[in-house]
Amino acid sequence: MGTVSIKEVARLARVSPGTVSNVLNRPERVAPTTRERVRQAIRELGFVRHGSASTLRAGHSRTIGLSVMDIGNPFFTDVAAGAEDVASDLGYAVILGNSAGTRSKEERNLLVFAEQRVRGVLITPSDEALGPLDGLRERGISVVLVDHPAHRPDLCSVTVDDVAGGRLAVAHLLDLGVRRIGYLTGPRTIRQCLDRGRGAGQALAAAGLDPETVLETMEAPAMTARAGQEAAERLIASGRLPEAIFCANDLLALGVLRGLLQAGVGVPGDVALMGYDDIDFAAASAVSLSSVRQPTYRLGQIAAELLLEECGDPGAHAHRQIVFQPELVVRESTGGPGRTAATTRRRALTCSPAPKPRDSTLKEIR
C-alpha cells in the first residue's frame, strides 16, 4: 500500500531511477536543477529509502550492533550512550542487545546482528570464548571488544585495567587498618570479576600479607543489587562478618549496603565497603559509596570510533588495544569525607558524559 519507491519518485521528477539514487548517494554527480526537481518529488511523495534494499545491493548496512551484559546497570547504559552518540553522528544506527550475562542470549544477539548484516559489532563478551566473534569477522563484520581485552594483535579492544583497580581498592582498605577482607564477586566466568580479585591479591602481597588468611572470596550468582543484598544477609546469618567488603561492582555493593544497614550493621563503623564502577548513584547512596571510577562514557565513544574506523577502511586500519587506568574515589563507606563536604565529588550525579579523562589515565598498547 502506502510504500512509495524510488521509481515513483523518478516518474514524478521525469528522470530515471538511477538518477534518483544518485541524488541520494552522490548528489554532486547530478546537475543542480535536476537535483532540486528530484528532491522536490521526494518531499512531495514522502519517500523514505528502503534500507533493506539498499543493504542488499550494497552488501552492508549503516548499523552497528552493541551487545552488553546488563542493560539495567548504569555502567553499560553509559557505555551505550557514548557509543550511540558517536555512531549516530556518523549516520549509523545502533541495535542494542542485552545478553544478561548469559551465553545463549549473547549468541542470539550475535545471530540477529549477523542476519541484519550490521557493519560491525561492539561487545562486552560474557566469557573468554571468542569463537563466535571470529565467525562474524569471517563474514566481514568488524568487531571491537568493550571492557574486555583482546590478547591478540588482530582485534581492537577498549578496556580499563581491572587488576590495577582491584589493587587500588584493596590497598585503600588496608590503609584503613583492616585485616580481614571479603571479596564479593560475580560469576567466575566473568573476566572483570577475576581481574579485580587478582588485583586484590596483589595488593595484599605487596603489603606482605597472606591472601589466604586475609581475603575471603564469596561468589554471587549475579551482579545485581538483589544478589548483593542476599549475600550480605547470608554473611550476617553466618556470623562471620569481615572488617571490610570489596564488591566487584557498585550494584552488588549497594545491595550489600542495604543488607548491612537493615541488619543494623554500621558502615563504615562495623564494616568498610567498597564498590566498583563509580556509577552515578554511588555518590548518592545511604552511606555514600567508595568506588573505583572508570571513564565509562568515553569507553563507549572510543570503541565506536575504532569500530567505524575499521569498517571504513579495513585495509589501512591498525588494530589497537586501548587500556585506561581507573581512579580511586573515597567516600563515606570507607571513612572518607561525608556528603556535607562539597569536595567529595566534582562530577554531579547525572547520566551525562563524564569529563574527558586526563591524558595520564590513558595508556595505549601496541
Added chain:
Amino acid sequence: MGTVSIKEVARLARVSPGTVSNVLNRPERVAPTTRERVRQAIRELGFVRHGSASTLRAGHSRTIGLSVMDIGNPFFTDVAAGAEDVASDLGYAVILGNSAGTRSKEERNLLVFAEQRVRGVLITPSDEALGPLDGLRERGISVVLVDHPAHRPDLCSVTVDDVAGGRLAVAHLLDLGVRRIGYLTGPRTIRQCLDRGRGAGQALAAAGLDPETVLETMEAPAMTARAGQEAAERLIASGRLPEAIFCANDLLALGVLRGLLQAGVGVPGDVALMGYDDIDFAAASAVSLSSVRQPTYRLGQIAAELLLEECGDPGAHAHRQIVFQPELVVRESTGGPGRTAATTRRRALTCSPAPKPRDSTLKEIR
C-alpha cells in the same frame, strides 16, 4: 566473500533454493528427510539468512523500534527490558533509540525505523505532536504509545495515571502538615510533568487549599539528577525553601536530595522530599526516597504484546488504551520508616522484573 547464500545451500542439499526457503519459513511443507538434509547443509556451510533480502521480499522485517526519552533513566531501561523480553520471545529484535527528550533526535530515530522497515514502533513521545507517528502508520508500521495516553480510539497505549500519581504524592505531603510545597518539574513540553503537576493541584483543591499560594512550580531544563541538584542550589541561594518538594521524577529528586544535604538542609526535618517512578535506587539513597511506584517492567511487556498482536493481525486487532494505577511508597524522605525497618520495601533493590501488579491496580479503558 565469505557470505554464503541460499543457493549454495540448495546445491549442497541437492534441492532448489525455493525448498531451502520453505525449510526456513514453513518447515511443515517439506518432507522430513529433505528437511533434515537441508538443515545439515545449513549447518555445514554456516549459512545465515540475509535479513535484508528477506525483508525486501517479504515487505516487512522481524524487528521493532523502541524510542525512549532517556536511556540513562532506570525507568526507561526497565521498560526496555520488559519490551525486549517479550519481543525476543516472539523472534523479534529490538532497535533501541534514545531521543534524549529532543524533537530532532526523536525524528531521526523514527526515520531510521522507517528506513529499516521495522514491523512496529514503541515510543514514549517527547511531546504531544503525533503527526510523524501517523506518517509511520500510513506506511503500515504499527505504533503503540508507551507512558503516553492515546486520546484516540485508533491507537494503542499503555500508561500509568499520572494525575492520580500527582494527587497521591501531594495528598501525602499535606498529611504531613506542610503548607508550602515546591513542585520541581521538567520541561513544559513533557506530558508526564504536566499531568503530575495537575494531580498536585487537584490534591490541594480537594484539601480546600489555594494552589496559587501553596504550590510553587519550578522548571528544570532536564529530568536528570544534575538538573535537580542545580535547582536545589538555586533554591537555597534564593533563601525561599518550601517545606516540601515534589519532584517530577526520581532522578530530579535524588539530585535535589544531594543539593540539600550538601548545604546542610535536613531531609525530612527541614524539607520533606518526594520523587516519582520508584526506581530501584530510590530505596537506597542517602535518605531513602518516598516515591510513586509504577509497574515499569510490566509497562514494557504489555506494550510489546499489544504491538505484536497488532502487527500479527491488524484486521482483528482491537486497539486498547491501558491505564495502570500508581502506588504511593512512603520512606524516610517524608518521615516514613527508616531503612532499619525491614518492611519498608518488599521488592529488593534490583533491576529484575517487578512483581506483577495486583489486579486492582490495572484499569483498562475501552
Added chain:
DNA sequence: CAGACCGCCTAACACGTTTTAATAGAGACC
C-alpha cells in the same frame, strides 16, 4: 482403468536499490 487428487518439489519472477557501461548532448578546438 481413467480421472481426480495429493504431497513434494522446482522454475521463475518480484521486491527496491546501487552501480556499471553505454548514450546523448553540448561545447571547444582545429
Added chain:
DNA sequence: GGTCTCTATTAAAACGTGTTAGGCGGTCTG
C-alpha cells in the same frame, strides 16, 4: 564542419530471498 572531450543521464543487471503457479510421480475412487 568534423572530431574530441566532458557532463548528465539512462538502461539494465545484479544483490538474496519469498512466493506463486505449476509439474511430476504416485495413490485413491468410482
